[in-house]
Amino acid sequence: MFKLTATALFVASVLVGTHAAPAAIDNRSPVETFETLVKRTNHCYDSSFENRWRASAPLVNDCRILASNIAGDGDWTQSTASGQRQIASFGTCHFGVEGAETLLVSYRVGNQDVIDLINDSINRFQQDGRVAARGVMPCDQITPGTVRILWGIYE
Template sequence: MRRLDLYQPELGASPKVDDCWRLHDNIAGDGTWTVSGWVQRTLATYGTCAVGVQSGTLELFKVGNGDIRALMRDSIQKFGGAGVVGAAGRMECQVVGVGTTTVYWGIYHT
């Protein structure tokens, strides 16, 4: 994964930091999601916290547990000071087969 950007959307409906840390811990270890689609796909949830991805293509792409954990950790450390965190951004992920694609990710309230 190569991160392209990271930003904080408005805090109004952001999930609790504690729930996001628990989600971060729950997806420890090796693992990969294979995803396709134009619409946001929720990969995992815990309490008020969810993480999801989408791409601008119908190609299958891979998102690793380590990638999601790194995005969550960095987002919480950068934006979680008020006890809630919401974050979104773009990253490059490996396409099943050959190449990469831009993937849009988000941490949001369930």
């Protein structure tokens, strides 16, 4: 008969059962992927669009930079009594709003509203690296309800 010592049994079990141990998981430094969320503010609804292109229209690249510059967050509060107001600009590209009704109310325009109007206008009307447009859309009043405003991209 064979007599096995404890050492011999250990060596035999290691030789016979050689399996890879599972890899250790380092829980001290988890892998995470972060995406920066950009706050978007909308206060306006579906708009009409009118092509106002001319040779002196704003440069498309300036309008794209304008849209990028206001992407962080925010809105503008205006009054229909104020008349036409430029609310954002970069280089040759200016964006303005005014009340389209005779009501005397204050209203809000969100940064995402302006970004969407600029991008939609570029997609619809750009020609020779330039774009100009305007339209009418309802925007939230400070008090409940909406009011129609005229917006424009101009030089």
